[in-house]
Structures are given as structure tokens and as C-alpha cells.
Amino acid sequence: MDPSASRSWSVNTQAEMTSVMKSSETTVLSQLPVGKTAKVVSVTLEGTYGKRLRIMGFIAGTYVSVVRCAPLQDPREYELRGTRICLRNEEARHVQVIAI
Amino acid sequence: MSRSLRSEPGHPMSPQDSNMTNNAPAQEPAKRLHFALVGAPNAGKSTLFHALTRARTKIANFPGVTVDVVRGEVKLPDQTLDISDLPGAYSLDPISPDEEISARFIRGELTKSRRPDAVMVVIDATTLSRSFPLVFEVLALGLPTLLVLTMTDELQARGGGIQTGILSRKLGIPVVGVVGHRGIGVDELKGFLSKPEDWPRTSLDPGATPEERFSLGDTILSECLTEPRKKNTSTDRLDRILLHRILGPIIFFALMFVFFQAMFSWAEAPMSWLESLIGLIADGVNAVVPSGFLRSLLVDGVIAGVGGVIVFIPQIALVLLMIHFLEGVGYMARAAFAVDRLMGWMGLEGRCFVSLLSSYACAIPGIMATRSVPDPRSRLATILVAPFMTCSARLPVYTLLISGFVPDKQFFGIVNLRGTVFFSLYLLGAVSAVLAAAVLKRGMIRGKSLPFVMELPPYRLPRISVTLRQVWWGVRAFLKKAGSMILMASIILWVLLSYPKPENMDSVNEDNGTTLAEEASTPTEEPASGVDSESLSRSKVLEGSYAATIGRAIEPALAPLGFDWKIGVGLIGSLAAREVVVATLAQIYAVQEEEEEEEDAPNLAARMAREINPKTGKPVYDLATVLSLLVFFVYSLQCISTLAVMRRETNGYKWPTLAFFSMLAIAYVASLITYQVASRCL
Numbered sequence: 001m002d003p004s005a006s007r008s009w010s011v012n013t014q015a016e017m018t019s020v021m022k023s024s025e026t027t028v029l030s031q032l033p034v035g036k037t038a039k040v041v042s043v044t045l046e047g048t049y050g051k052r053l054r055i056m057g058f059i060a061g062t063y064v065s066v067v068r069c070a071p072l073q074d075p076r077e078y079e080l081r082g083t084r085i086c087l088r089n090e091e092a093r094h095v096q097v098i099a100i
Numbered sequence: 101m102s103r104s105l106r107s108e109p110g111h112p113m114s115p116q117d118s119n120m121t122n123n124a125p126a127q128e129p130a131k132r133l134h135f136a137l138v139g140a141p142n143a144g145k146s147t148l149f150h151a152l153t154r155a156r157t158k159i160a161n162f163p164g165v166t167v168d169v170v171r172g173e174v175k176l177p178d179q180t181l182d183i184s185d186l187p188g189a190y191s192l193d194p195i196s197p198d199e200e201i202s203a204r205f206i207r208g209e210l211t212k213s214r215r216p217d218a219v220m221v222v223i224d225a226t227t228l229s230r231s232f233p234l235v236f237e238v239l240a241l242g243l244p245t246l247l248v249l250t251m252t253d254e255l256q257a258r259g260g261g262i263q264t265g266i267l268s269r270k271l272g273i274p275v276v277g278v279v280g281h282r283g284i285g286v287d288e289l290k291g292f293l294s295k296p297e298d299w300p301r302t303s304l305d306p307g308a309t310p311e312e313r314f315s316l317g318d319t320i321l322s323e324c325l326t327e328p329r330k331k332n333t334s335t336d337r338l339d340r341i342l343l344h345r346i347l348g349p350i351i352f353f354a355l356m357f358v359f360f361q362a363m364f365s366w367a368e369a370p371m372s373w374l375e376s377l378i379g380l381i382a383d384g385v386n387a388v389v390p391s392g393f394l395r396s397l398l399v400d401g402v403i404a405g406v407g408g409v410i411v412f413i414p415q416i417a418l419v420l421l422m423i424h425f426l427e428g429v430g431y432m433a434r435a436a437f438a439v440d441r442l443m444g445w446m447g448l449e450g451r452c453f454v455s456l457l458s459s460y461a462c463a464i465p466g467i468m469a470t471r472s473v474p475d476p477r478s479r480l481a482t483i484l485v486a487p488f489m490t491c492s493a494r495l496p497v498y499t500l501l502i503s504g505f506v507p508d509k510q511f512f513g514i515v516n517l518r519g520t521v522f523f524s525l526y527l528l529g530a531v532s533a534v535l536a537a538a539v540l541k542r543g544m545i546r547g548k549s550l551p552f553v554m555e556l557p558p559y560r561l562p563r564i565s566v567t568l569r570q571v572w573w574g575v576r577a578f579l580k581k582a583g584s585m586i587l588m589a590s591i592i593l594w595v596l597l598s599y600p601k602p603e604n605m606d607s608v609n610e611d612n613g614t615t616l617a618e619e620a621s622t623p624t625e626e627p628a629s630g631v632d633s634e635s636l637s638r639s640k641v642l643e644g645s646y647a648a649t650i651g652r653a654i655e656p657a658l659a660p661l662g663f664d665w666k667i668g669v670g671l672i673g674s675l676a677a678r679e680v681v682v683a684t685l686a687q688i689y690a691v692q693e694e695e696e697e698e699e700d701a702p703n704l705a706a707r708m709a710r711e712i713n714p715k716t717g718k719p720v721y722d723l724a725t726v727l728s729l730l731v732f733f734v735y736s737l738q739c740i741s742t743l744a745v746m747r748r749e750t751n752g753y754k755w756p757t758l759a760f761f762s763m764l765a766i767a768y769v770a771s772l773i774t775y776q777v778a779s780r781c782l
């Protein structure tokens with residue numbers, strides 16, 4: 001949520017973020033339906049893996065869309081920052097997002 | 101880590117020195133510069149490394165291909181440089197063994213390697229915006245750093261672009277765009293390499309958290325990156341089918357099934373060429389070497405043994421081609437994604453499955469590949485079960501038995517019984533491996549599994565040269581094994597099979613080192629009586645040989661599996677390497693060869709099929725015995741090299757010992773059941 005961020009795949013300012021928050025409801029990434037896009041609010045997973053998710057781009061303001069789910073529903077494939085990453089729902093549960 | 105060579109510099113003009121000069125003399129003029137390639141998995145580091153050095157390194161389209169430090173050198177006009185290709189890492193704060201190697205290497209913490217003097221951060225230009233945490237982590241180390249952008253061709257093809265000049269100015273470090281596999285930009289990059297100390301250093305504050313680093317990166321990119329307008333539509337279209345809930349698995353299994361069907365007919369012609377070639381060599385030796393000890397050793401021992409194994413190269417090459425194609429195209433990551441849930445039920449994860457699939461080529465790279473699995477317990481379970489996967493060393497055994505004893509029946513015009521049996525054996529190996537891993541993970545090495553985070557790269561058409569090169573490495577490794585371990589085993593077996601000579605036979609044997617090839621080349625010259633006495637003597641020698649004594653000693657234990665002492669000797673030999681069983685049988689039945697007199701030298705399988713059990717009067721190799729032998733080879737761990745790698749990767753003898761004996765026990769029990777059931781029902 002750094003004000004200097006100004007890329008298309010992230011939300012620019014604190015103000016904009018708050019306005020987005022008002023207009024939509026927050027949910028967790030694992031609940032987001034296939035084909036939908038959302039903005040990350042925060043990662044609530046602690047420790048190494050929480051940090052790893054943030055390093056992979058799951059940080060506040062980043063757009064994430066759900067591309068598809070695996071044949072057995074879990075894991076699911078997400079697109080963010082030009083890459084495709086798969087996460088188990090177990091972990092995606094810890095990513096708070098705002099659906100848009 | 102074994103290859104993370106120490107990098108004491110040799111003389112600049114004699115590259116071979118670098119690995120040997122442990123304590124470089126004090127008068128050594130200048131240290132060779134040492135560069136490291138660091139970057140996210142699948143960014144194209146190894147491709148760039150190959151373009152720079154032409155050194156051997158595996159390239160494939162999934163994250164986690166390189167799992168060890170690979171060293172190479174670049175020759176510039178005025179000096180030679182060392183370059184190390186590292187395993188991919190998203191961060192220098194590692195979560196898996198392969199990332200840890202990279203992180204420690206770049207900090208100079210690996211005991212066997214010198215810290216790099218400068219770093220090339222390799223970033224996939226199509227995923228630039230997610231790459232900044234790593235870039236800044238590396239910048240924070242304070243080493244001279246250069247940014248290489250790969251895949252600039254893909255970025256352009258999708259309507260995007262990057263202004264490297266601006267990026268370089270903003271970051272304060274040199275930036276070079278390349279297309280690794282075409283060598284574009286490589287010369288420009290080489291231009292930078294001679295003087296890393298002159299590279300501009302960044303004045304940016306690299307930040308401390310991923311959030312800070314991303315926002316810094318985002319700001320920079322907003323001034324130099326044109327986002328690609330198009331999505332990677334072909335990848336999306338393919339994934340819609342290949343990752344489809346129902347179609348995906350069906351297509352995969354159908355393709356594999358067709359492959360194994362086709363493999364049999366494709367390999368036939370080259371295999372018969374190899375057989376004739378080896379026949380010619382045997383004829384040549386027969387013509388040149390006088391009959392006696394040496395000729396028998398060469399023809400009955402070396403050529404029959406090693407040659408009997410080498411003829412299976414066509415099958416091995418085809419399987420390797422299939423695996424390297426799947427790896428190169430990007431299917432492996434999809435397979436991991438598709439089966440992760442299944443693997444999760446067993447306490448494993450998708451990446452373990454990729455390691456298992458790679459074990460279809462050979463268990464050793466498969467075991468190495470587990471370094472990309474973060475969870476140590478899942479990793480251990482995968483290492484222990486990788487030998488169940490049908491590696492190419494089993495191919496000679498399977499092919500020999502299937503082509504010799506499974507009828508060549510056709511169903512519905514396309515489905516061939518032999519191909520089907522072959523496919524079933526591959527499937528049996530995979531299912532057994534996964535089940536065994538589940539048992540291990542539930543029992544001995546229980547523990548909650550760690551999260552699964554994996555990137556799915558776009559599909560890419562693998563370069564034919566890269567794929568063929570990797571097939572060739574596999575074939576070459578097989579040839580090396582044939583020329584060393586299998587050769588040794590063949591010679592030892594020849595001695596065991598030919599001695600002691602029965603005393604009353606000495607005079608006969610002196611001048612009758614008769615061989616298959618000799619018989620075949622002069623089929624009508626010997627009078628029938630001569631053949632009789634000769635074959636009698638040969639069989640007598642075999643029956644009274646050391647090998648027979650050993651084989652008979654273990655025969656009681658093997659009889660319930662349907663094996664006679666000759667198979668027993670083969671099994672003992674195969675403890676060194678699986679192919680040795682084929683070499684052994686080839687020798688045993690080459691020795692017995694004189695009993696037949698035919699226009700064509702019959703191949704090994706045909707000779708085996710004629711073997712009669714003296715006690716029952718029935719063929720030794722009936723279907724029950726053949727199935728039992730196949731099942732034995734599905735399960736038992738007969739490979740010294742695999743055990744050695746297991747020991748290294750698990751840091752001790754405990755797990756390899758356990759794996760060896762438990763797999764032997766499983767093989768025994770499974771063969772026992774197979775034979776007892778099959779001999780009653782068939």
C-alpha cells in the first residue's frame with residue numbers, strides 16, 4: 001500500500017483502497033469463483049510460508065484472478081503479476097481479498 | 101552439492117586446471133572471475149548458461165529443473181571466466197533444499213565453492229513485475245550485480261516491450277535483454293563480463309519487506325515497461341483441454357497407451373540392426389582370434405553379455421525422448437497441478453509426482469529432483485519410492501521377456517497385447533510407488549505436509565536440439581554403464597560360468613571354444629557327431645561351473661517363484677545393475693547354443709523359449725515364470741548407483757539399507773503370489 005506504487009496491477013493509494021473497500025465485500029481467495037478477479041488485502045498466514053506468498057506477489061493491492069481449478073477442485077490456478085501460480089485452498093484461505 | 105566445485109583459479113589459459121589446483125601457488129597472477137546466475141525457477145538461467153559456456157546442463161520447461169550448482173567457463177578474448185548456474189530461487193530466504201543451495205552459494209557459505217565475485221540476476225521479462233523482491237534481495241548483498249532479461253522474444257510476441265536503458269538508469273545497474281536459446285544479446289552480455297568491478301552500483305535503498313520492494317519495482321516499471329496486450333492464448337486453449345476434469349486424464353492415459361504400443365514397432369528395426377552389427381563383431385572376433393580361452397572370453401563373455409544389453413538402446417532412447425518432450429513442453433507442472441489433491445491425501449504434494457515421473461528415465465535424476473520439494477518428510481518418502489518407477493534399466497529386461505513370451509496378438513486392429521503388458525508394467529510401477537509413499541508418510545515419517553505453492557509456466561515448444569541432446573546424454577550414460585559395470589559383471593560371470601573345467605573334458609575344451617557366432621557362420625561344416633560331443637562338453641562345463649553351484653544353492657528359495665538356478669544366477673548378478681540379468685542370460689544361453697543348428701542365429705528370447713526343465717519336461721519359461729520374473733523386476737531395487745545417490749541425499753546408510761531390503765522383500769512376495777496364482781490359473 002505504498003503511495004508510490006502506480007502500476008496497473010496494483011491499487012495505487014490508500015484512499016483508492018478505502019474506496020474499493022467500501023464498494024465491495026471482503027472475502028478469502030479460496031472462496032473467489034473461477035473467472036473472477038479480486039484485489040489482495042492481506043495475507044494472514046504466519047511464518048515462512050506467509051512470507052513466501054508475499055514474495056510471490058500476494059501483497060496488498062495486487063490483482064489476482066482465478067484461472068481454473070484442478071480436476072479434483074483443489075488446488076486452484078491463479079494469475080497475478082503476469083504469472084500463473086497454483087495454491088491449495090488450505091493456503092488460499094489465508095489470503096484476504098476484495099472481489100471486484 | 102557434489103558438483104559445486106571449489107573454484108581456486110587455474111592458469112587463465114588452461115581451463116582444465118581449475119578443478120585440480122586445490123592450493124593454487126602463491127605466484128598465481130590473477131584470480132579468475134567467478135559469476136553466479138541467480139533467478140526465479142524457470143527464468144531461463146540454464147539456457148543462458150548453455151549459450152555462454154556450451155557446458156552440459158539440463159534445460160526443461162518447469163520450475164525446479166536445476167537442483168545443483170553447475171560450473172562452466174566462458175572464454176573471452178583476453179581471459180577465461182567461471183560461471184555457476186544455480187538452482188532457481190524466488191528468494192534468498194529458502195524454503196526448499198534447492199533454494200538453500202543457491203542462497204548459501206551466493207553468500208559464500210558452501211564449503212566447497214568460492215563466493216562469486218559478481219551476480220547476474222536472470223529475470224523472465226514476461227514476469228518482471230513479480231521479480232523485484234529477488235532483485236533487491238540480491239542488490240542488498242552488495243556484490244556487483246547485472247540484470248539479464250530473458251524471454252524478451254515472448255514479451256514482444258505478446259505486444260509488450262521493455263526499455264532496458266531506462267530500467268538500467270532507474271536501478272543503477274547494467275541491464276541486458278537476451279533471447280537465451282537463440283543467443284541474441286549474449287555477445288552484449290559477454291562485453292560486460294570482463295570488468296564487473298566497473299559495473300555501476302545501485303544507489304537505491306533495497307528495502308526490507310516484499311511490500312517495499314514491490315512498490316519500488318512497480319514505480320520503476322511504470323516508466324519502462326509496456327504491458328503485453330495479448331494473453332498467452334495458446335497456453336490457455338491447451339490447458340482448457342489438458343487440465344479438463346474428465347478429458348485431461350483420459351487424453352494423458354490415451355497418449356501414453358499409444359506411445360507404448362508404438363514403441364514396440366518403432367524400436368524393432370533399429371534393434372535388429374544393432375543385433376546384426378553385434379553379430380558381425382562376433383564374426384570378426386571369431387575370424388581373428390584363435391579358438392580358445394581368449395576367444396571364448398570375448399565372444400561368450402563380453403560380446404554376448406554387453407552386446408545382449410546394448411541392443412535395447414532404441415527402446416531406451418524412445419522412452420527418454422518421450423520424457424524429455426513432456427518436460428520440455430511444460431506438461432510436468434500440469435501433471436503436478438492435476439494430481440496434487442490425490443497426492444495430498446497421501447501426505448505428499450504435486451511436485452513429488454514430477455520427481456516420480458522424471459524417474460521414468462532413471463531413478464537418480466528423479467531422486468535429485470526431490471530437492472525442489474520443501475517438506476523434508478515428503479521429500480524423503482519420494483526418494484524412497486522413486487526406485488519403483490520403471491527406469492530405463494528395466495527396459496532390456498521387460499523387452500526381452502515380453503517380446504519373447506507374450507504373444508503378438510492384436511485386438512480391435514490397434515491394441516497390441518505386448519504393448520498393453522508393457523504399459524501395465526509402467527502403470528504398476530507408478531501405482532506401487534505412490535501407494536508405498538502413502539504408507540511411508542502415514543507410518544514411519546508421518547507429519548503434516550507443508551503448503552504447496554507452484555508456478556505454472558506457459559507451454560513452450562522445446563527446441564529439437566535441446567531435447568535430442570538430453571536423450572543423447574541418457575543414452576551415453578547407458579553406454580558408459582555397459583562399458584563399465586555391465587562389462588565387469590559379464591567378465592566375472594563368464595569366469596563363473598566357464599570354470600572349473602571338468603577334468604576329463606580338458607582336452608576337448610582346449611580346442612573347442614565354440615560360440616554362437618562361429619556356429620552360425622559355419623553351419624554345415626561340422627559333422628553332427630562333432631556338434632554333439634561339443635555341446636555335451638559345453639553343457640557339462642556349465643552344469644558343473646561355480647555359477648551353477650551358487651545358483652543351485654539358492655534355487656530352493658527361488659523355486660516357489662518359478663525360477664531355476666540359471667535365473668537365480670542372473671538375479672544375483674543383477675543386484676549390481678538390473679541389465680546384468682539380461683547379460684547373464686545371454687551368456688548362459690549363448691553357451692548352450694551349440695545344441696541348436698539353424699540358419700539364423702536365433703535371438704536370445706527364442707533360445708530361452710526352447711529351454712526345457714529336465715525334471716518336468718515342460719518349458720522353463722512358461723507364462724507364469726515370465727510374469728513372476730517381470731513382477732520381481734518391477735519391485736526390487738537392483739541398482740548400486742541409486743543406493744549411492746540415496747545415501748548422499750539422505751545423509752546416511754539407514755534409508756538406502758531399508759529401501760533395499762524392503763523392496764527385495766516386496767519383490768519376493770509379489771513374485772511368489774504371481775507365480776503361485778498364475779501357475780494354477782493359466
Ligand SMILES: Nc1nc2c(ncn2[C@@H]2O[C@H](COP(=O)(O)OP(=O)(O)OP(=O)(O)O)[C@@H](O)[C@H]2O)c(=O)[nH]1
Pocket residue numbers: 139140141142143144145146147148158159160161162163164165166167186187188189250251252253254278279280281428560562563
Ligand atoms: N522464448 C524463450 N524461451 C526461453 C528463453 N530462455 C529460456 N527459455 C525456455 O524457458 C524454459 C526454462 O529454461 P531453463 O533454462 O531450464 O530455466 P532455469 O532458469 O534454468 O530453470 P530452473 O533450473 O528450474 O531454475 C525452457 O523451456 C527454455 O527453452 C528465452 O530467452 N526465450
Ligand SMILES: [Mg+2]
Pocket residue numbers: 145146147158159165166186187188
Ligand atoms: Mg536451470
